[in-house]
Amino acid sequence: MKMTMSMQEGVHARSLTKRVWDKLNNWLPTLDRTEQAEVYGRMRNSARADVNFYVLIILSTTIAYFGLLQNSAAVIIGAMLVAPLMSPMLAMAHGLVMGNPTMLRRAATSTLAGIAVAVGIAALLTFFLPTLPPRSEILSRTAPTLLDLFVALASGAAAAYALARKEVAAALPGVAIAAALVPPLCVVGYGLGSGRMEIASGAGLLFLTNLATINLTGAAMFILLGFRPTRDENERRVRRGITFAIVGLLLVLIPLGISTVTLVQQAQRDSAIRTILVENFADEVVEIEDIQLKPSPDGYTIRFTAYVYDEANDDTLITQIREELQEAVKAPVQLRVRVVSAFLAHVNEDGVRASTPTE
Numbered sequence: 001m002k003m004t005m006s007m008q009e010g011v012h013a014r015s016l017t018k019r020v021w022d023k024l025n026n027w028l029p030t031l032d033r034t035e036q037a038e039v040y041g042r043m044r045n046s047a048r049a050d051v052n053f054y055v056l057i058i059l060s061t062t063i064a065y066f067g068l069l070q071n072s073a074a075v076i077i078g079a080m081l082v083a084p085l086m087s088p089m090l091a092m093a094h095g096l097v098m099g100n101p102t103m104l105r106r107a108a109t110s111t112l113a114g115i116a117v118a119v120g121i122a123a124l125l126t127f128f129l130p131t132l133p134p135r136s137e138i139l140s141r142t143a144p145t146l147l148d149l150f151v152a153l154a155s156g157a158a159a160a161y162a163l164a165r166k167e168v169a170a171a172l173p174g175v176a177i178a179a180a181l182v183p184p185l186c187v188v189g190y191g192l193g194s195g196r197m198e199i200a201s202g203a204g205l206l207f208l209t210n211l212a213t214i215n216l217t218g219a220a221m222f223i224l225l226g227f228r229p230t231r232d233e234n235e236r237r238v239r240r241g242i243t244f245a246i247v248g249l250l251l252v253l254i255p256l257g258i259s260t261v262t263l264v265q266q267a268q269r270d271s272a273i274r275t276i277l278v279e280n281f282a283d284e285v286v287e288i289e290d291i292q293l294k295p296s297p298d299g300y301t302i303r304f305t306a307y308v309y310d311e312a313n314d315d316t317l318i319t320q321i322r323e324e325l326q327e328a329v330k331a332p333v334q335l336r337v338r339v340v341s342a343f344l345a346h347v348n349e350d351g352v353r354a355s356t357p358t359e
Contacts, residue, residue, distance in 0.1 A: 035164075036227060039094070039163070039164050039227075040094070043095070043107075046087035046088055046091045047095070047103050047107035047110060048110065049088065049109070053088075054113075056082055056084040057085065057118060060082035061121045061186060062121065063076075063082060064080070064083075064186045065121070065122050065189070065190070068138050068190070071136060071137045072137070073137065076137060076183055080179070080183070084114070085111065085181040085182060086159055086181060089107070089181075089215060089218070091103060091106075091107035092104055092107040092111065093160060093214070093219040093222060094219075095107055096241040096242065097219045097222045097228075098228075099229040099241070118185035118186065119185050119189045120189065122186040122188070122189020122190055123189035123190075123192045123193040126190050126193025126194050127194075134190070134196070138187050139199075141187045141202070141203050142198070142203055142206075143259055144202065144205050144259060145256060145259050146256050148206060148209055149209055149213055149252070149253070149256055152179065152210045152213035152214055152217075153217050155175055155179040155213075156215065156216065158175045159214065159218060160217070160218040160221035164222070165225075179210060184204075185207055187203035187206075188200045188203045188204050190203075205252065205256070205259075209256060212249045215245055216242075216245045216246065216248075219242065269295075269300075273325055273329065276321070276325055276328055277291055277302075277304060277325075286306050286309065287306070287307045288304050288307075290304055290305045290338075299329075299332035299334065300325070300329055300331060300334070301333075302336070303337070303338075305338045305340060306318070306337050306338070308340065308342065309342055309343060318339070321335070322335050
């Protein structure tokens with residue numbers, strides 16, 4: 001009985017998916033043969049890594065690398081507009097949909113070549129130039145989450161649609177900015193050149209997320225726009241290729257899911273810590289400012305400045321704070337506290353009077 005119900009649920013889910021797919025297919029415009037031939041010609045040219053491709057990948061990598069070191073979002077955006085990596089990646093998606101192994105192989109080779117050039121240049125620059133500490137634009141690309149996956153999903157679909165529909169081709173620069181393909185590769189090179197493997201691995205996962213999702217959603221969009229393989233043997237290649245693309249996406253989902261859960265848990269602990277420090281002790285004989293949190297595998301290191309109005313209670317108060325924090329985060333807590341003896345000055349018509357907050 002349970003097996004029958006499970007089978008019925010599976011059939012219902014497949015039927016629902018098919019209805020949604022059919023509605024999308026009917027709603028989106030279908031390209032005619034002439035338009036499909038034009039797109040094929042552009043894809044065939046995009047799949048080949050020529051001199052222009054290498055010049056642009058070198059320039060975009062250089063711009064993005066120094067933008068990352070400068071922590072300049074504007075410079076990094078400029079590098080995204082110059083980067084040519086989106087073209088062979090979309091050609092891979094098109095070759096996948098059409099069951100065209102020649103285009104797929106050529107586009108994959110061009111993509112890998114672009115990746116190697118970008119990572120190599122960034123690593124060499126990091127190795128030979130004075131190493132600067134990683135700043136926020138670098139660190140923000142080392143911990144990808146499911147949110148990055150959703151951005152890449154939409155970017156791949158938008159890129160394929162804008163490329164196939166000439167009347168909306170003006171959206172391609174915006175898609176290039178949203179996809180952000182070269183900056184993560186620069187961060188990979190920065191991590192390799194400086195020996196920071198955790199930075200290189202995090203940025204590498206971000207790029208693989210972009211690569212897998214852009215290929216899959218780009219292929220889905222091409223299918224919705226009417227592209228189909230022309231022969232039966234090509235249909236088998238398409239099914240096999242789509243299966244591999246889905247498996248690749250599922251593989252990156254695992255670390256992304258773990259990273260997302262870890263990030264949410266850390267945010268909840270950070271919020272609990274700040275609530276205890278700022279709110280729970282607000283009416284006592286202390287005021288806490290300049291809070292800095294540093295999580296580690298075995299607990300937390302918490303730094304803050306405590307303005308204490310009753311010196312006799314210094315040790316007792318700090319011990320109480322530490323105990324409450326450990327209870328909140330369920331992990332060992334090390335405090336580094338700058339204790340400042342202070343008093344409050346009340347100013348009124350009678351002059352200045354010092355007092356504690358409890359008066």
